[in-house]
Amino acid sequence: xxxxxxxxxxxxxxxxxxxxxxxxxxxxxxxxxxxxxxxxxxxxxxxxxxxxxxxxxxxxxxxxxxxxxxxxxxxxxxxxxxxxxxxxxxxxxxxxxxxxxxxxxxxxxxxxxxxxxxxxxxxxxxxxxxxxxxxxxxxxxxxxxx
Amino acid sequence: xxxxxxxxxxxxxxxxxxxxxxxxxxxxxxxxxxxxxxxxxxxxxxxxxxxxxxxxxxxxxxxxxxxxxxxxxxxxxxxxxxxxxxxxxxxxxxxxxxxxxxxxxxxxxxxxxxxxxxxxxxxxxxxxxxxxxxxxxxxxxxxxxxxxxxxxxxxxxxxxxxxxxxxxxxxxxxxxxxxxxxxxxxxxxxxxxxxxxxxxxxxxxxxxxxxxxxxxxxxxxxxxxxxxxxxxxxxxxxxxxxxxxxxxxxxxxxxxxxxxxxxxxxxxxxxxxxxxxxxxxxxxxxxxxxxxxxxxxxxxxxxxxxxxxxxxxxxxxxxxxxxxxxxxxxxxxxxxxxxxxxxxxxxxxxxxxxxxxxxxxxxxxxxxxxxxxxxxxxxxxxxxxxxxxxxxxxxxxxxxxxxxxxxxxxxxxxxxxxxxxxxxxxxxx
Numbered sequence: 154x155x156x157x158x159x160x161x162x163x164x165x166x167x168x169x170x171x172x173x174x175x176x177x178x179x180x181x182x183x184x185x186x187x188x189x190x191x192x193x194x195x196x197x198x199x200x201x202x203x204x205x206x207x208x209x210x211x212x213x214x215x216x217x218x219x220x221x222x223x224x225x226x227x228x229x230x231x232x233x234x235x236x237x238x239x240x241x242x243x244x245x246x247x248x249x250x251x252x253x254x255x256x257x258x259x260x261x262x263x264x265x266x267x268x269x270x271x272x273x274x275x276x277x278x279x280x281x282x283x284x285x286x287x288x289x290x291x292x293x294x295x296x297x298x299x
Numbered sequence: 300x301x302x303x304x305x306x307x308x309x310x311x312x313x314x315x316x317x318x319x320x321x322x323x324x325x326x327x328x329x330x331x332x333x334x335x336x337x338x339x340x341x342x343x344x345x346x347x348x349x350x351x352x353x354x355x356x357x358x359x360x361x362x363x364x365x366x367x368x369x370x371x372x373x374x375x376x377x378x379x380x381x382x383x384x385x386x387x388x389x390x391x392x393x394x395x396x397x398x399x400x401x402x403x404x405x406x407x408x409x410x411x412x413x414x415x416x417x418x419x420x421x422x423x424x425x426x427x428x429x430x431x432x433x434x435x436x437x438x439x440x441x442x443x444x445x446x447x448x449x450x451x452x453x454x455x456x457x458x459x460x461x462x463x464x465x466x467x468x469x470x471x472x473x474x475x476x477x478x479x480x481x482x483x484x485x486x487x488x489x490x491x492x493x494x495x496x497x498x499x500x501x502x503x504x505x506x507x508x509x510x511x512x513x514x515x516x517x518x519x520x521x522x523x524x525x526x527x528x529x530x531x532x533x534x535x536x537x538x539x540x541x542x543x544x545x546x547x548x549x550x551x552x553x554x555x556x557x558x559x560x561x562x563x564x565x566x567x568x569x570x571x572x573x574x575x576x577x578x579x580x581x582x583x584x585x586x587x588x589x590x591x592x593x594x595x596x597x598x599x600x601x602x603x604x605x606x607x608x609x610x611x612x613x614x615x616x617x618x619x620x621x622x623x624x625x626x627x628x629x630x631x632x633x634x635x636x637x638x639x640x641x642x643x644x645x646x647x648x649x650x651x652x653x654x655x656x657x658x659x660x661x662x663x664x665x666x667x668x669x670x671x672x673x674x675x676x677x678x679x680x681x682x683x684x685x686x687x688x689x690x691x692x693x694x695x696x697x698x699x700x701x702x703x704x705x706x707x708x709x710x711x712x713x714x715x716x717x718x719x720x721x722x723x724x725x726x727x728x
Contacts, residue, residue, distance in 0.1 A: 186661030
């Protein structure tokens, strides 16, 4: 089976490099010839996942996996984890500090945007263990984004 | 080679005798459309967007633009010049607009028609009609920069629906000029030649291969560089009263000149192709919420920075701003605006043809094959030095690997890698 995997490290609080991973993801998908509406969805979702790691976690990784049927973004961080995942899924809910909000981040749209831009979203998290997010978008013909 | 030329006409061409293979142009090309082949910087037709970055950077002037020559005037019974407004910024000293236009006319034109007629109309139609359509995707993106349009086709196809579907100032001016001349002179459309005096390489390409319209009404394009010298000799005598430009219309081709007169807060004007790319990335990712209008211009300063201009863009801009001060304000009546919107609705000045995406960045049409190729590239990159020196003929190590996997540029060799393995093989002494 043809599939391909890329692993990117994401550092905590590195706002200068923030967004680089999702740009790389986008570039790879474009070269693969993925439909542009799907590229847009995946790169928005990857950006949100990347920013979550930068803003909220102590660092982590973004993994991009591509198979002929599905594109998968996995975001793993090393903590501190989300206390209430259901609450975090609500639009506008955020634990970001005022400082981060001033910079235009932490609007509480991260997880809701990931959900909007994916066919399947799995979030597992608990305080102390870190957060594990899987975003999947199908590549089947005819199933193209908004 | 000739077949290639027909399929992908580009105004930007290589003068192989002058090219020394220095790699300067490889590095600045925003679409990685140049490769050194046998030591010469060849353009990959399908990737080139005619932005002219390579013309600007080449220290040996080996990159140039194909434009028409003055001889083209002989093909027509009646000729009309439409000089780009940027021309007004090219002359130092106290040269007035009428003096410049008279000098253009003396080259051998029967009539001068100003591009400012077009800029006025575009501002009025976008402000009073297109911006009022809530269905139109935001931000609305200017259609005026042909290099930016081609960039969007290649790299940002998701943003194609955002493009304002209105013609460019020159094209609008050409249509009006021709229609008026037919009425006034009695000559037919074919007997009247509309010649654009261009600061822009990409516009030249758009005249031959229009984007968004079936056929251009411009019959020829002269390079501003060529016209400059001819004008210089004609300046200064028997100045005719030719200009009808207004303040706003003259400032239109300078960066910000399109967004500012729309009277909205949320517009963003960005110049320089590499900066335009960065902002389009942000727009594509929905990161610029609330943005109403995006003005992206490939050249620094806007059209004043065009590759076929003579004057430095900052000096030209200063000069145009000074000239604009002496011009009247644009005060279109409701009736005029209404008429212009009707012209737009009727399709006369509208982009009536779909602007199609061009997937030239993909490795293969079949995604399974693409993935295989991508895997190979990934493997090769582990082995390549990653210093993007360009000596192999590709702008980056990654582009080198891509070319090999795609089966292009077969003779390319990584000299850094060869040297390393050579050093390893050397006996230690």
